[in-house]
Amino acid sequence: MVKIEIDPGAGFCFGVEEVIKTAETRLRAGEVLYGLGDMVHNATEVKRLQELGLKTINHEQLTTLPPGKVLFRAHGEPPGTYQTAKDYGVEIIDGTCPIVSRLQKKIQKAYGEMNHETDQLVIFGKADHPETIGLLGQVNGDALVVSSVEDIAAIDPSKKVCLFSQTTMDPERFEEVEKALENYLSKNAGTSGIHHFKANCTVCGQMKKRKPGLSAFAGKYEVMLFVSGKNSSNGRMLYEYCLSLNPVTYWISGAEEVKKEWFEGHASIGISGATSTSRQQLESVLEKVKELTLT
Numbered sequence: 001m002v003k004i005e006i007d008p009g010a011g012f013c014f015g016v017e018e019v020i021k022t023a024e025t026r027l028r029a030g031e032v033l034y035g036l037g038d039m040v041h042n043a044t045e046v047k048r049l050q051e052l053g054l055k056t057i058n059h060e061q062l063t064t065l066p067p068g069k070v071l072f073r074a075h076g077e078p079p080g081t082y083q084t085a086k087d088y089g090v091e092i093i094d095g096t097c098p099i100v101s102r103l104q105k106k107i108q109k110a111y112g113e114m115n116h117e118t119d120q121l122v123i124f125g126k127a128d129h130p131e132t133i134g135l136l137g138q139v140n141g142d143a144l145v146v147s148s149v150e151d152i153a154a155i156d157p158s159k160k161v162c163l164f165s166q167t168t169m170d171p172e173r174f175e176e177v178e179k180a181l182e183n184y185l186s187k188n189a190g191t192s193g194i195h196h197f198k199a200n201c202t203v204c205g206q207m208k209k210r211k212p213g214l215s216a217f218a219g220k221y222e223v224m225l226f227v228s229g230k231n232s233s234n235g236r237m238l239y240e241y242c243l244s245l246n247p248v249t250y251w252i253s254g255a256e257e258v259k260k261e262w263f264e265g266h267a268s269i270g271i272s273g274a275t276s277t278s279r280q281q282l283e284s285v286l287e288k289v290k291e292l293t294l295t
Protein backbone atom coordinates (compact mmCIF):
# COMPACT_ATOMS: atom_id res chain seq x y z
CA MET A 1 0.00 0.00 0.00
CA VAL A 2 1.48 3.32 -1.08
CA LYS A 3 1.48 6.06 1.57
CA ILE A 4 0.07 9.35 0.17
CA GLU A 5 -0.18 12.44 2.36
CA ILE A 6 -0.84 16.18 2.06
CA ASP A 7 1.44 18.66 3.82
CA PRO A 8 -0.61 19.86 6.84
CA GLY A 9 0.85 23.38 6.50
CA ALA A 10 -0.09 23.78 2.83
CA GLY A 11 -3.14 25.60 1.45
CA PHE A 12 -4.17 29.19 0.77
CA CYS A 13 -2.69 31.90 2.93
CA PHE A 14 -5.21 33.85 4.99
CA GLY A 15 -5.39 36.84 2.61
CA VAL A 16 -6.06 34.76 -0.50
CA GLU A 17 -8.55 32.53 1.31
CA GLU A 18 -10.59 35.55 2.41
CA VAL A 19 -10.77 37.16 -1.03
CA ILE A 20 -11.78 33.87 -2.66
CA LYS A 21 -14.50 33.35 -0.03
CA THR A 22 -15.80 36.87 -0.74
CA ALA A 23 -15.92 36.16 -4.47
CA GLU A 24 -17.68 32.82 -3.98
CA THR A 25 -20.29 34.19 -1.56
CA ARG A 26 -21.21 37.09 -3.82
CA LEU A 27 -21.26 35.04 -7.03
CA ARG A 28 -23.44 32.38 -5.41
CA ALA A 29 -25.83 35.14 -4.30
CA GLY A 30 -26.19 36.08 -7.98
CA GLU A 31 -24.22 39.36 -7.96
CA VAL A 32 -22.52 40.62 -11.09
CA LEU A 33 -18.89 40.65 -10.03
CA TYR A 34 -15.74 41.75 -11.81
CA GLY A 35 -12.29 40.80 -10.56
CA LEU A 36 -9.50 43.31 -11.13
CA GLY A 37 -6.70 41.04 -12.37
CA ASP A 38 -6.46 37.35 -11.51
CA MET A 39 -7.54 36.86 -7.88
CA VAL A 40 -4.69 34.43 -7.37
CA HIS A 41 -1.61 33.25 -9.32
CA ASN A 42 -3.21 29.92 -9.99
CA ALA A 43 -4.86 29.20 -13.36
CA THR A 44 -7.03 26.35 -12.02
CA GLU A 45 -8.51 28.51 -9.28
CA VAL A 46 -8.97 31.47 -11.65
CA LYS A 47 -10.87 29.19 -14.07
CA ARG A 48 -13.04 27.84 -11.23
CA LEU A 49 -14.01 31.38 -10.18
CA GLN A 50 -14.71 32.35 -13.79
CA GLU A 51 -16.99 29.33 -14.10
CA LEU A 52 -18.88 30.62 -11.04
CA GLY A 53 -19.37 33.88 -12.95
CA LEU A 54 -16.40 36.11 -12.02
CA LYS A 55 -15.41 38.32 -14.95
CA THR A 56 -11.71 39.19 -14.92
CA ILE A 57 -10.91 42.73 -16.09
CA ASN A 58 -7.76 44.81 -16.39
CA HIS A 59 -7.10 48.33 -15.11
CA GLU A 60 -8.04 50.00 -18.42
CA GLN A 61 -11.47 48.34 -18.36
CA LEU A 62 -12.28 50.04 -15.04
CA THR A 63 -13.20 53.15 -17.00
CA THR A 64 -15.69 51.46 -19.33
CA LEU A 65 -17.49 48.98 -17.09
CA PRO A 66 -21.18 48.13 -17.31
CA PRO A 67 -22.97 48.09 -13.89
CA GLY A 68 -21.49 45.68 -11.38
CA LYS A 69 -19.06 45.56 -8.48
CA VAL A 70 -15.28 45.21 -8.75
CA LEU A 71 -13.34 43.02 -6.37
CA PHE A 72 -9.75 44.09 -5.59
CA ARG A 73 -7.42 41.18 -4.89
CA ALA A 74 -5.44 40.44 -1.70
CA HIS A 75 -2.22 41.94 -3.14
CA GLY A 76 -3.66 45.45 -2.92
CA GLU A 77 -3.79 48.37 -5.33
CA PRO A 78 -2.05 51.74 -5.59
CA PRO A 79 -4.12 54.85 -4.64
CA GLY A 80 -4.52 55.71 -8.35
CA THR A 81 -6.77 52.67 -8.86
CA TYR A 82 -9.13 53.81 -6.08
CA GLN A 83 -9.22 57.26 -7.65
CA THR A 84 -10.06 55.86 -11.10
CA ALA A 85 -12.84 53.75 -9.58
CA LYS A 86 -14.21 56.85 -7.82
CA ASP A 87 -13.99 59.01 -10.94
CA TYR A 88 -15.92 56.45 -12.98
CA GLY A 89 -18.48 55.61 -10.26
CA VAL A 90 -17.27 52.02 -9.91
CA GLU A 91 -18.33 50.24 -6.72
CA ILE A 92 -15.37 48.52 -5.07
CA ILE A 93 -15.23 45.46 -2.85
CA ASP A 94 -11.80 45.76 -1.34
CA GLY A 95 -10.20 42.35 -0.89
CA THR A 96 -6.79 43.75 0.06
CA CYS A 97 -5.26 41.53 2.73
CA PRO A 98 -5.18 43.48 6.04
CA ILE A 99 -1.46 42.67 6.38
CA VAL A 100 -0.79 44.28 2.98
CA SER A 101 -2.95 47.30 3.93
CA ARG A 102 -0.90 47.75 7.10
CA LEU A 103 2.32 47.57 5.09
CA GLN A 104 1.03 50.16 2.60
CA LYS A 105 0.31 52.53 5.52
CA LYS A 106 3.69 51.83 7.10
CA ILE A 107 5.49 52.66 3.86
CA GLN A 108 3.44 55.83 3.42
CA LYS A 109 4.27 56.91 6.98
CA ALA A 110 8.01 56.20 6.61
CA TYR A 111 8.05 58.13 3.35
CA GLY A 112 6.15 61.04 4.89
CA GLU A 113 8.72 61.31 7.69
CA MET A 114 11.76 61.19 5.40
CA ASN A 115 14.03 63.98 4.33
CA HIS A 116 13.88 63.43 0.58
CA GLU A 117 17.26 65.10 0.02
CA THR A 118 19.12 62.68 2.23
CA ASP A 119 16.96 59.54 2.55
CA GLN A 120 15.75 56.84 0.18
CA LEU A 121 13.18 54.08 0.32
CA VAL A 122 14.05 50.61 -0.97
CA ILE A 123 11.59 47.74 -1.46
CA PHE A 124 12.76 44.13 -1.71
CA GLY A 125 10.27 42.64 -4.16
CA LYS A 126 9.44 41.95 -7.79
CA ALA A 127 8.94 45.18 -9.73
CA ASP A 128 6.09 43.72 -11.79
CA HIS A 129 4.30 42.00 -8.90
CA PRO A 130 0.88 43.59 -8.16
CA GLU A 131 1.68 43.95 -4.46
CA THR A 132 4.91 45.83 -5.17
CA ILE A 133 3.10 48.02 -7.72
CA GLY A 134 0.59 48.81 -4.94
CA LEU A 135 3.40 49.58 -2.48
CA LEU A 136 5.17 51.87 -4.95
CA GLY A 137 1.90 53.68 -5.50
CA GLN A 138 1.89 54.73 -1.82
CA VAL A 139 4.99 56.86 -2.47
CA ASN A 140 4.25 58.03 -6.04
CA GLY A 141 6.78 55.54 -7.34
CA ASP A 142 9.61 57.22 -5.41
CA ALA A 143 11.32 54.03 -4.18
CA LEU A 144 13.87 51.67 -5.63
CA VAL A 145 12.85 48.01 -6.06
CA VAL A 146 15.57 45.39 -5.57
CA SER A 147 14.91 41.72 -6.17
CA SER A 148 18.39 40.34 -5.47
CA VAL A 149 21.78 41.11 -3.95
CA GLU A 150 23.00 42.08 -7.45
CA ASP A 151 20.49 44.96 -7.63
CA ILE A 152 22.00 46.66 -4.56
CA ALA A 153 24.62 48.45 -6.69
CA ALA A 154 21.84 50.76 -7.94
CA ILE A 155 21.32 52.18 -4.42
CA ASP A 156 22.89 55.56 -3.66
CA PRO A 157 25.27 54.85 -0.73
CA SER A 158 25.50 58.52 0.21
CA LYS A 159 21.85 58.49 1.33
CA LYS A 160 20.16 56.89 4.33
CA VAL A 161 18.30 53.72 3.41
CA CYS A 162 14.95 52.50 4.72
CA LEU A 163 14.25 48.96 3.51
CA PHE A 164 10.88 47.13 3.32
CA SER A 165 9.82 43.86 1.72
CA GLN A 166 6.96 42.61 -0.41
CA THR A 167 5.07 40.23 1.90
CA THR A 168 5.48 37.15 -0.31
CA MET A 169 9.27 37.21 -0.68
CA ASP A 170 11.55 34.52 0.68
CA PRO A 171 12.55 35.54 4.24
CA GLU A 172 16.03 34.02 3.83
CA ARG A 173 16.64 36.06 0.71
CA PHE A 174 15.52 39.16 2.59
CA GLU A 175 18.23 38.44 5.17
CA GLU A 176 20.83 38.01 2.41
CA VAL A 177 19.86 41.35 0.87
CA GLU A 178 19.81 43.03 4.29
CA LYS A 179 23.36 41.81 5.10
CA ALA A 180 24.72 42.65 1.65
CA LEU A 181 23.17 46.10 1.81
CA GLU A 182 24.61 46.77 5.26
CA ASN A 183 28.03 45.79 3.88
CA TYR A 184 27.65 47.85 0.72
CA LEU A 185 26.65 50.93 2.69
CA SER A 186 29.48 50.66 5.20
CA LYS A 187 32.07 50.12 2.42
CA ASN A 188 30.80 53.13 0.49
CA ALA A 189 30.11 55.40 3.44
CA GLY A 190 32.67 57.99 2.32
CA THR A 191 35.16 59.80 4.52
CA SER A 192 32.90 60.08 7.57
CA GLY A 193 32.49 56.28 7.64
CA ILE A 194 28.91 56.86 8.79
CA HIS A 195 25.94 55.27 7.09
CA HIS A 196 22.32 54.92 8.12
CA PHE A 197 20.25 51.88 7.45
CA LYS A 198 16.88 50.74 8.75
CA ALA A 199 15.70 47.29 7.67
CA ASN A 200 12.04 46.35 8.14
CA CYS A 201 11.46 42.70 7.39
CA THR A 202 7.84 42.84 6.29
CA VAL A 203 7.72 39.33 4.82
CA CYS A 204 4.39 37.83 5.93
CA GLY A 205 4.38 35.43 8.91
CA GLN A 206 2.49 32.89 6.74
CA MET A 207 5.44 32.89 4.32
CA LYS A 208 7.96 32.56 7.14
CA LYS A 209 6.23 29.38 8.35
CA ARG A 210 6.07 27.68 4.95
CA LYS A 211 9.75 26.82 4.51
CA PRO A 212 10.25 25.22 7.95
CA GLY A 213 6.93 23.38 7.44
CA LEU A 214 8.02 22.07 4.04
CA SER A 215 11.40 21.17 5.37
CA ALA A 216 9.82 18.94 8.04
CA PHE A 217 7.56 17.32 5.43
CA ALA A 218 9.35 16.85 2.08
CA GLY A 219 12.16 14.60 3.25
CA LYS A 220 9.76 11.96 4.60
CA TYR A 221 8.53 10.84 1.16
CA GLU A 222 10.16 9.07 -1.76
CA VAL A 223 8.32 11.29 -4.25
CA MET A 224 7.05 14.84 -3.75
CA LEU A 225 4.42 16.59 -5.83
CA PHE A 226 4.48 20.36 -5.55
CA VAL A 227 1.27 22.03 -6.75
CA SER A 228 1.11 25.67 -7.82
CA GLY A 229 0.58 28.03 -10.74
CA LYS A 230 3.75 28.41 -12.81
CA ASN A 231 3.22 32.21 -12.64
CA SER A 232 3.30 32.27 -8.83
CA SER A 233 6.61 33.70 -7.53
CA ASN A 234 5.94 32.16 -4.14
CA GLY A 235 5.18 28.86 -5.91
CA ARG A 236 8.48 28.88 -7.81
CA MET A 237 10.44 29.71 -4.67
CA LEU A 238 8.78 26.95 -2.60
CA TYR A 239 9.06 24.42 -5.45
CA GLU A 240 12.81 25.10 -5.72
CA TYR A 241 13.13 24.72 -1.98
CA CYS A 242 11.15 21.46 -2.07
CA LEU A 243 13.42 20.19 -4.85
CA SER A 244 16.48 21.01 -2.74
CA LEU A 245 15.00 18.91 0.11
CA ASN A 246 13.82 16.05 -2.10
CA PRO A 247 15.37 15.56 -5.56
CA VAL A 248 12.37 13.50 -6.68
CA THR A 249 9.99 16.47 -6.76
CA TYR A 250 7.56 17.20 -9.60
CA TRP A 251 6.08 20.66 -10.08
CA ILE A 252 2.50 20.50 -11.36
CA SER A 253 -0.36 22.98 -11.80
CA GLY A 254 -3.09 20.45 -11.06
CA ALA A 255 -4.27 16.83 -10.92
CA GLU A 256 -4.47 16.53 -14.73
CA GLU A 257 -0.64 16.75 -14.98
CA VAL A 258 0.07 13.82 -12.65
CA LYS A 259 1.77 10.83 -14.40
CA LYS A 260 1.54 7.22 -13.29
CA GLU A 261 5.17 6.41 -14.18
CA TRP A 262 6.44 8.86 -11.52
CA PHE A 263 5.31 6.46 -8.79
CA GLU A 264 6.58 3.12 -10.10
CA GLY A 265 8.69 1.42 -7.46
CA HIS A 266 7.94 4.09 -4.83
CA ALA A 267 6.17 3.52 -1.53
CA SER A 268 5.45 7.04 -0.29
CA ILE A 269 4.22 10.24 -1.96
CA GLY A 270 3.95 13.67 -0.35
CA ILE A 271 1.84 16.55 -1.73
CA SER A 272 2.44 20.21 -0.96
CA GLY A 273 1.75 23.59 -2.58
CA ALA A 274 2.15 27.35 -2.53
CA THR A 275 0.17 29.93 -0.54
CA SER A 276 -1.92 30.36 -3.72
CA THR A 277 -2.86 26.66 -3.90
CA SER A 278 -6.14 25.62 -2.26
CA ARG A 279 -6.60 22.56 -0.03
CA GLN A 280 -9.25 21.47 -2.53
CA GLN A 281 -6.62 21.33 -5.31
CA LEU A 282 -4.25 19.38 -3.10
CA GLU A 283 -7.04 16.94 -2.33
CA SER A 284 -7.87 16.47 -6.01
CA VAL A 285 -4.18 15.67 -6.64
CA LEU A 286 -4.31 13.16 -3.78
CA GLU A 287 -7.38 11.48 -5.33
CA LYS A 288 -5.64 11.31 -8.71
CA VAL A 289 -2.49 9.78 -7.19
CA LYS A 290 -4.63 7.20 -5.34
CA GLU A 291 -6.37 6.27 -8.57
CA LEU A 292 -3.09 5.91 -10.48
CA THR A 293 -1.32 3.91 -7.80
CA LEU A 294 -4.22 1.47 -7.45
CA THR A 295 -4.38 0.56 -11.14
Ligand code: SF4
Pocket residue numbers: 013014015016074075097098099100167168204205206207275
Ligand atom coordinates in the same frame (compact mmCIF):
# COMPACT_ATOMS: atom_id res chain seq x y z
S1 SF4 B 1 1.10 36.23 1.98
FE1 SF4 B 1 0.43 37.13 3.92
S2 SF4 B 1 0.29 39.32 3.49
FE2 SF4 B 1 0.36 38.31 1.49
S3 SF4 B 1 -1.81 37.99 0.98
FE3 SF4 B 1 -1.15 36.13 2.04
S4 SF4 B 1 -1.67 36.47 4.22
FE4 SF4 B 1 -1.75 38.46 3.18
